[in-house]
Amino acid sequence: MGIQDIIEGKKQWRAHMARVKALPPDYRIVYGEMQKYLFKVGPVDLPDGTLLPGIVDFFEEGAASGKGVIELIGPDVAAFADSLIDGTPTYADEYQESLKKK
Structure with missing residues (x-):
């Protein structure tokens, strides 16, 4: 990873946060x-x-249609987030695997 990659990553992150x-x-x-x-x-x-970025796209569409965020995702934010990452390896999974190996 070179300096140009870092600069480009920061530009993308700033655009995302905007x-x-x-x-x-x-x-x-x-x-x-x-x-x-x-x-x-x-x-x-x-x-x-x-x-x-996909979450932001989803939220922009919901806001444009006039829906409230809770109406869009439901009352349990963590459950919604969990449903988005269901089936993908997480840091928590890697940590559990490392404990099993020890």
């Missing part, structure tokens, strides 16, 4: 909580994957 900031306040709050949760237990490929 999209998040353009969301209505309730969507931003839920996105922030989902992001924290996914960074803790999320899939191993989260930084390079399309999950977070």
Whole structure:
């Protein structure tokens, strides 16, 4: 990974966060909580994957249609986040595997 890759990654992240900031306040709050949760237990490929931009796309569509975020995802934010990563290897899975090996 060269310096150009790092710079490009930062540009992409800033553009992503600008999209998040353009969301209505309730969507931003839920996105922030989902992001924290996914960074803790999320899939191993989260930084390079399309999950977070996909969530923003989904939220932008919901906001454009006039739906509230809870109406869109349901009352349990963690359950919704878990459903998005169901079946993908997570950091928690890797940790459990490393404990089993020891």
